[in-house]
Amino acid sequence: MDIQSLFAAQSYTSSKPALQPVPETTQGAKEAFVNVAEDFAQTVQAGEETAKAAMVGQADPHALVQALAQSELAVETAVTVRNKVVEAYQEILRMPV
Known part of the structure; x- marks a missing residue:
């Protein structure tokens, strides 16, 4: 019994650093979000x-349809992400404290 509890304690201490947040990970997430937001803005622009x-006759109608489809897809994606974030926030609010 002593050896098993010692082994359990050693595995817990070795896994503890893996559970702590790494500052580099949050920086990567921030950069990824900024890149997605910039890409969205560029697509709409x-x-x-x-x-x-x-409108002034300088663009091909096919290019217009393609650009509108890309813009529509970008907006639909942004709305879907926003809805998921709002849904998650509401779910957190419903949690008992």
Whole structure:
């Protein structure tokens, strides 16, 4: 019995550092979120520029449809992510303290 409890204590102490947060991980998540937000803004801006060019006859109708489809997909993705975040927040609020 003593050997098993000693082994359990050693495995707990060896796994404890793995459970602590690593500052580099949070920095990577922040950078990833910034990159996604910038990509979203660029996609919407490119769609707007193509739409403006199509209004004055400088863009191909196929390019306009493609840009609008990309913009629509980006907006739908952003709305879905927002809905999931709101849903998670509401679920946290429902948790008993």
